[in-house]
Amino acid sequence: MTSVIAHWIDGAGYAPEGGRTAPVYNPATGAVTAQVALADQAEIDAAIASAVRGFEAWSAFSIAKRQQVLFAFRELLNARKGELAALITAEHGKVLSDAMGEIARGQEVVELATGFPHLIKGAYSENASSGIDVYSLKQPLGVVGIISPFNFPAMVPMWFFPIALAAGNAVVLKPSEKDPSAALWMARLWQEAGLPDGAFTVLQGDKLAVDGLLESPDVQSISFVGSTPIAQYIYETASKHGKRVQALGGAKNHMLVLPDADLDLVADAAINAGYGAAGERCMAISVVLAVETVADALVDKIGERIATLKVGNGADAVEPDMGPLITGIHRDKVSSYVDIAEADGARVVVDGRGFAVDGAEDGFFFGPTLLDHVPTTSRAYTEEIFGPVLSVVRVSSYDEGVALINSGQFGNGTAIFTNDGGAARRFQNEVQVGMIGINVPIPVPVAYHSFGGWKQSLFGDAKAYGVHGFDFFTREKAITARWIDPAARADGASAGINLGFPQNH
Template identity: 65%
Template sequence: MTKLVDHWIDGTRTGAVAGPGGGADIFNPATGEVEGQVVLATVEEVDAAVAAAARAFPGWRDTSLTRRTQVLFRFRELLDRHRDDVAALISAEHGKVHSDALGEVARGLEVVEFACGIPHLLKGGFSENVSTRVDSYSIRQPLGVVAGIAPFNFPAMVPMWMFPIAIACGNTFVLKPSERDPSASLLIAELWQRARLPDGVFNVVQGDKVAVDRLLAHPEVKAVSFVGSTPIARYVYETGTAHGKRVQALGGAKNHMLVLPDADLDLVADSAVSAGFGSAGERCMAISVVLAVDPVGDELVEKIVSRVRDLVIGPGDDPRSEMGPLVTAAHRDKVASYLDIGVQEGAKIVVDGREAPVTGGRGNGFWMGPTVLDHVPPGSRVHREEIFGPVLSIVRVRSYEEGLGLINSGEYGNGTAIFTNDGGAARRFQNEVEVGMIGINVPIPVPMAFYSFGGWKDSLFGDTHVHGTEGVHFYTRGKVVTSRWLDPSHGGINLGFPTNA
C-alpha cells in the first residue's frame, strides 16, 4: 500500500484523505514510480491550521524566553539525532543523494542553533533620564500567526530558515511544504512535539495554489515567508502585501563565476563541478555560468570536462552515487530542452547529460546527467534564463570589466563568485558587483545562520532577508516605551501641569 501524507494541525496528524481538495502523486524520482499520495488542503483545512495557531499564540507569546529556549534546545538535539531519517525522506522524494540531503539538514540545524540564542537576540535598548525621572526603552514583540511556503529543492533546510526563528520569537507557524516532497515536514512536526512544543505552535498544511492563496489572504496570518521561482515570488509578494501582510519572497537566480587569468584552475574546476552539479543543479545558489577571462577558457573547460566524466550518477540511496535524478519528468524534460536551445543559439555541447550512464540502469527515473555547454553566446537564453538543473554554461570574455558587465546586466542578483589570487581585483569585485551574496574563491557563498540570506533585483521581493538578525526583525515588531515612576515620598500624582494656588 502506498503511503498517504496528510496535515499536522494542533499537535496531531489529521488522518485526512484526498477529498474535495484532491490529492497529488508522490514519485520516487530514481524509478519514476508512484510511492504515495499527498493530500491537498481545502480552504477549510487551511483555516483549521490557522485557527489552531491563533489559539496557541497568546500562551506561546507569553512563555518565557528561558522556556522557549529549552524547547529549541530539545528540538535541536532530536533533529540532530534523526538527521539520517530526515535525509532518507528527502532522498526518496526529491532524488538528491544522501550526502546532499545530510548537508541540507546540517545547514538547517545551524539556524536552529542560532535561534537557541534568542534571549540575546531579543534584547532591547534602554535610556535612563531622557527627561527628569523619565526613562525610555525599546522592545520587540512577535507578530502572531506567520506562514512559510517552501520549495521542492530543499524540503528541510528552507523551512528551517523560517520556523526556528519565528517560533523562538514567540510566533506560531503554519508551514506549506512542496507537494512534491512533503514527508520531511511531518517528521519535523513530530520532533517538535517530542521537544514539548505546545500544540498549535507548529502546523503543516499540504497543498497547492489553493492553500497558498488562502494563506496569503487569511486575515489572521500576519507575515509570509516564501522561497521559489521569481514569477511565483512576485505573485506571493504582491498578493500578500495587498492583504496587508509582511512578506519576504525569495525568487530565482542565475549565478555567475568570474574566473580571472591568475586563478588556480584546478580549484576553479573542482568548484565549478561541485557548485554546478551538486543536488543536480536544483538550487538557487548553484553556479550555472562560468565567465572565463581570456586566455584560460580552453584549459579550464578541459579540466571541468575531465572531472564531470568521472561523476557517478545514480539513486540517492546508493552510497556510490554523487548526483541523483531530477525531481519530476516534466522538469527533466524542460532542463533537457535547453540543450537544443543552446545549440541553436551557437553554443557547443561538450558533455551531453542526456547520454550519461546511470548506476544500476536508467529505468524510468527522471535522469539527466551533468551537461557542459561551451562558447555560450552572452545574452543568449541559455546564458540569461534560470534552468535549475545540471547545465553549466561556459561564456568566454575578454576582460574583468566585460565579465562584471554581464553579471550586473542580468535580471537576477542572488549569488556570484570570483576566482583570483589578486586581492585588489577581489576587493574591487565585491564593491562593484550588484549581487547580494558574494564568494571570493568560494563557489557557493551561502551565509552562515548568524548572517542573513538573500539577493538583489529579481531574486528578492521585500526588504528583509531570511535568518540572521534580519530574520529576527522580520518576525517581530518594535515598541518604544517611555515611563515615569513617581518617587514614593511624593505623595501624589503630578503630571507637570501648571496649577492655581
C-alpha cells in the first residue's frame, strides 16, 4: 500500500483518512510511488485559518528576528539541498544535476530576501509643508497564496515565498499534485529555521484547492506560474475577488540566428535550451529562427549533437543528459505535436516518438526531436509544446525574424545570436518580449532583477522576485503629521477654520 503525501497545516502533516487522493508517479519507471491528498473544503478552510494565525504571529516578529529566520533557512537549505534534489528527480524526472541547478537558482531569491530590511523601509520628508512631515510605511498584505507548476517544484515557489515571508506575510503554497513532496520538505525546513507554525502552509490539491485560494476573503494575493489559459483564469477569478495577482503564463521562445553567428556556439545553446529538463521549461527555446544562408549547416550541427545525448533515469549512478516527461498523458500530447508538424509539411530530422529506455520501458520517455521547415501556420509552431521538440523555421533576414517573434501571442523569452553589436542593440529595443538574451539562450534574470514576460505570458502588473516582488508583497501607507510647536501652544495660537481644500505652503 502506497503512502499518502499530506498537507502541512499548523506545523504538522495532515491527511484525513478516507479523503480524496491522486497518484504520484516516478516518471522514469512509470510506477506509482505514493498518493497525494487532495483537499476538500474542510482542509482548505483549515489551511487558510492556520495561515491567518501564522500571520498574526510572524508579522509581530521584529525585522531583526525575521532576518535571522531567513538566514537560518538559507543555511539549512544549502547544507541539505541534495535531499531536495533527490525528491525532485524522483517525482519530476529531471536529472539530479538539473534539480540541483533549480535549487541554486531558487536559493538566489532566498539570499536576496535576507537583505530585505533595505527593500521594505519607508521614506520620510521633513517639513514637506510648513510644520508638516510626510512619511510612508511598507506593511505586509496578510495571507498570500502561491500556486506553483510541476516543472520547478522548488525554484518557482522560491521565486515568491522568501520575499513574501521577509515582508511579514504568511504563505499558503499549493504545489502541483504531480510532484508534491518538495513543498513539504521546504515546510519542514522553515519550521526548523524558526518560522512560527501557520506562517508557511502547504495545501495539496487540484482545482478545488486553487479555487478555494482564489475565492477566500482571507487570502490577499495570488502568485501563479503555469499555462496561459490557467494564468488568465487565475488572474480574472482572483481579481474579481479583490486580490493582487501576478500570473505568469506560457511561452513560445525563439532564438534568432544571424549569418555572422558562431554556429558551434549556437548549436550548443540550442541543445542546452531546447532539451534541458526534457523541454519542460517556460524559458526553453522551442523555435530556432535561422537565416536561410546558415540554416542547413546549423540543422546539421544540432543533429550531430542530438546523436550524442543520453536519455534515461535521472537518478542513475551514471547521470544521463535528459530524463523523462512528467506523465504518460503529457508524453502522448508532445508526440501528437510532432504528428501535426509532419502532417503540415515539416521535415522530421530527428524523431523522438516511440523512444524507450532499456530496462525502463514503462517510463514516460520521449526522445529529443528536431523539426525543420516548420510552417508558421502549424499548431506545432503556434502552440506551446512543453517537451523536447526543437523546431527550425527559416527566415530571409533579421527583419523577418523579428516580425515573426512580435506576431506571436506570447512574449516570455527570446534570444539573438550574432557578433554584430548594432543588430543586438536593435533587437533588444525592437522585440516585444519581456526577457531577452544576447548570445545567451535562457535569459532568466538574476534575483535582484525581476522575471516575467509580455503579452499572453504575464497577467497582472508585477513580475516575480526582484524589486517587483517586494512591491507586490507589501502595501504602503502614507502619513501626514503635524505636531504643534510647544511655544505656539503656550501662546494659544490657532490656525482657525478654513473649509478650503488643504494646500501646501
